Amino acid sequence: MGLFDKKPKIFQGVQAARIRFDSDSGSGDDDDWLGALNSRKRQKRGKLDDGRYVDPNRSLRHKKAFEHRIEGLRFIHAADVASLALKCTPVLGAKEDEVAVRLQYPSLQRRERYELVWGKDKIDAVHSIIAVVQHVADTYLTEDQAEPFTNHMTGIVRRLEKASNHRVQDLAAFKEALNEYNDRLWNLVKDGTITRNLDGRKELPRNFIAFILEQVYDRTVAPKVELLAKYENGTDNVYGELLHPFISSILVEKLQMTSDQVFVDLGSGVGNVVLQAALEIGCESWGCEMMENACNLADAQVKEFSARCLLWGIAPGKVRLERGDFRKNSRVHDALKRADVILVNNQAFTSQLNDDLVRMFLDLKSGCKIISLKSFVHDHKSASNDVGRTILEVEDMTYPEDYLEGLQAGLLVSE
Incomplete structure (x- = not known):
């Protein structure tokens, strides 16, 4: 079957103030995202008391830290x-x-x-x-x-x-x-x-993951955070951050990512989500950013993150950050072809960049899932040259407002 012999499905986010993800997502109702698609993975994974699934193949110990x-x-x-x-x-x-x-x-x-x-x-x-x-x-x-x-x-x-x-x-x-x-x-x-x-462990507590990431951020980004306030709205160069609970909810609870998968963040800012995916999931984690100040701070975070993981004795997934326009970066394009999950914080992207992204999606492998903060499908069904509407099927999702502070979120699934 070709990549688009069957329409991929995008779950587009809509703002839902004070609404939290359904804790009974395994019940088989409409809130159970990708239940059928993930059924095989669920059978292979352990289950915690709070309902989260655990990757049995995750190895937490950083061998060099104890040698x-x-x-x-x-x-x-x-x-x-x-x-x-x-x-x-x-x-x-x-x-x-x-x-x-x-x-x-x-x-x-x-x-x-x-x-x-x-x-x-x-x-x-x-x-x-x-x-x-x-x-x-x-x-x-x-x-x-x-x-x-x-x-x-x-x-x-x-x-x-x-x-x-x-x-x-x-x-x-x-x-x-x-x-x-x-x-x-x-x-x-x-x-x-x-x-x-x-x-003997296969997962890390959420509050512990957040603490390590905050240690890194407080030592690298926080002392220079004013450098991130120099970018203007109305362009593709707008800085914003996604919060730890949202990323955990999507990548771990809903998509149930595993350590053998590949994550790519397009427009990765200072690298917060890239580092979180590498630490929490243990997966190969890529990011690409074009704003110079954000790139410099992201590089500082990666260095500190690697050292902090050694201090804590924790083995993260491989991290790779790229600079520049992800539309023109060949290494990013190669990573996208292998990606299992892609994040696009495109809430403030121009329409041209969003259209270019849709065309990049044509090269994704079957089963790749895309989390977007803004729909790639035009609002008007009569819009001409709407590639997004041709290849994507849209369904709404909700999220708590304190996860994204008013942003929107979506999920694309290609089969």
Whole structure:
């Protein structure tokens, strides 16, 4: 069967304020996106208590992270972006020569430097450190192993919180708890507990994924975010971001992407979605962006992302970012031919660019799914040269407004 012997189907988004995706999407009703198309994959995948399906072939452990310490590993320490030198204020009653601490991650890699300081729009050192300790306990340890970290009376998390309470501000107690955390985690890494536990997992908690991505963003994009405000509406050079919950809802819950698939983001901005797909799904993840400032920040994110994944001991999918016009990039065209899912944040694209995209879709493989933020089919059925209407079948979908902040979303399926 040729690619378009049968009309592909596009699920076009319409704004639906305060409407959330149906949690009973497996019931067989009209809200069960692509149920028939994904039935074979569902049979091969595990199922979590919350109904999400898990890729049984996903390998989470980053082997290099546990082989040896990579002396040349470079990453942006928290102290590089939030410090006394950057006019931040000491916390916990610390003097200037008492603010420096280090934080162990669940791998053999070196510890991150923090300064116990606070500054507006800067990394909150105390909050960040406590969050890392909590994520390590929740994600890398069994309930029994996590007891010294999470016990509600004597656990390390509780002691860190108590020492940083605004009424107490006990620097010595905070450092004592942090040092115990560092020592305990290091021993768990050295005796193989962390690697064994990671090998027993096939997925990562959503809040943990968001935390890693936020760590990367806070160290690379946030300090220079003003560079993204220089682009004008009315052109193809408009910057906007999609939120983590929306991407998870589409790629994982609805499309059930797996680690052996290929994802492509056309107009990838600073690379947020590309990195999320690589981390959350473990798939090969491509992006292409033409705005120079966004490209520069995306490159910085990729470098930090790779280093952060090593720190956390997590193996992401392969990431590849391209610069320039995706219509003219041969590597992007080759990736599109292999793609299983394509994202096009085309809400602000010109009509000409959207028409050019539809023509690019003619080369997609059977079964490729396209998520678009604006329909590729003209509003008027009588529109001439409407290639989109010729090759696409449209169906509406809904999404919560807090996922996209008023944008529209669609899904194209070619069979």
